[in-house]
Amino acid sequence: MFPFIPYILIGVGIAAEKIKEEIRRQSYNSSTSTYKESVPTPTKTIAFVGATGAGKSSTINALVGYPACKVGAEHGTTTEAAEISYIGGYQLQDTPGLMDDTDFSFFVWEKLKRSELVIYIATGQLYRPELELVERIYNSQKRWDSESGFSNGRKLALYINKQDMKECSMDSSTRRREMQAIKEQVSSWIPRDKIAIGASLPVSRGVRKPARIDELKQLIQQSLKANIEYASNNFDWEVERAEAVIRKCRERVEEQYNYLKERNKK
Ligand SMILES: Nc1nc2c(ncn2[C@@H]2O[C@H](COP(=O)(O)OP(=O)(O)OP(=O)(O)O)[C@@H](O)[C@H]2O)c(=O)[nH]1
Numbered sequence: 730m731f732p733f734i735p736y737i738l739i740g741v742g743i744a745a746e747k748i749k750e751e752i753r754r755q756s757y758n759s760s761t762s763t764y765k766e767s768v769p770t771p772t773k774t775i776a777f778v779g780a781t782g783a784g785k786s787s788t789i790n791a792l793v794g795y796p797a798c799k800v801g802a803e804h805g806t807t808t809e810a811a812e813i814s815y816i817g818g819y820q821l822q823d824t825p826g827l828m829d830d831t832d833f834s835f836f837v838w839e840k841l842k843r844s845e846l847v848i849y850i851a852t853g854q855l856y857r858p859e860l861e862l863v864e865r866i867y868n869s870q871k872r873w874d875s876e877s878g879f880s881n882g883r884k885l886a887l888y889i890n891k892q893d894m895k896e897c898s899m900d901s902s903t904r905r906r907e908m909q910a911i912k913e914q915v916s917s918w919i920p921r922d923k924i925a926i927g928a929s930l931p932v933s934r935g936v937r938k939p940a941r942i943d944e945l946k947q948l949i950q951q952s953l954k955a956n957i958e959y960a961s962n963n964f965d966w967e968v969e970r971a972e973a974v975i976r977k978c979r980e981r982v983e984e985q986y987n988y989l990k991e992r993n994k995k
């Protein structure tokens with residue numbers, strides 16, 4: 730009997746977590762007055778969501794111009810919802826990608842609720858579960874707007890990443906047809922002017938190329954309530970970015986130093 734006790738306890742623990750998650754989900758879905766009162770107006774946040782490996786973290790890095798978020802070929806690289814400072818007081822919200830399950834966990838929905846702009850990232854035509862999710866985000870944003878009295882309206886956009894890969898496998902007319910098909914797929918929830926294509930971390934013959942992110946930058950600029958400027962003489966932005974790069978380098982050096990210190994102890 731004794732050897733099984735730890736397994737039973739682990740099983741009970743997992744079941745309790747699942748029940749808690751379900752209760753949270755149900756309270757999120759219900760439209761009780763307590764819930765309504767708790768919907769805040771969005772903050773200056775731009776959230777990136779989508780399937781794992783679509784390039785959410787790479788896109789944030791391309792926008793800020795330094796490796797702020799960890800990027801990885803393996804699925805599930807991002808496990809926490811990191812926020813990265815952007816221009817105009819905005820934050821870029823990275824999120825863990827959708828894996829086999831086709832719904833975000835409760836805490837990602839909470840982040841979306843607080844975001845002025847949500848950008849769904851895909852790399853081609855969307856799968857049915859993704860389309861259902863886009864529809865749910867759209868409907869949720871409408872409800873959050875009315876419950877929080879936000880007249881400007883939360884925005885939903887679509888970014889189609891990894892165009893460099895498409896260019897290797899499709900000719901230009903096939904690519905155009907695919908974009909047309911994507912626009913039609915999402916037309917009930919995302920207007921054409923809220924769709925951008927690009928390549929956040931392109932590679933050619935094993936060599937990294939500069940990000941092609943201008944279309945997305947333009948979309949972001951046009952979608953936000955407050956004005957943001959990408960002008961190269963935007964001194965404050967350059968200073969802020971340089972400081973962030975220094976902070977990041979310091980963190981990496983400290984990590985490496987601690988790692989070596991631990992290793993030498995052994
Ligand atoms: N060829 C190419 N590869 C890209 C591009 N953008 C991202 N990648 C690659 O796609 C992989 C996943 O990128 P991530 O940015 O980590 O993707 P993610 O959506 O944040 O993934 P999760 O954190 O796991 O949800 C990495 O190997 C990147 O190098 C792109 O534009 N072109």
Ligand SMILES: [Mg+2]
Nearest residue numbers: 785786806807
């Ligand atoms: Mg990521």
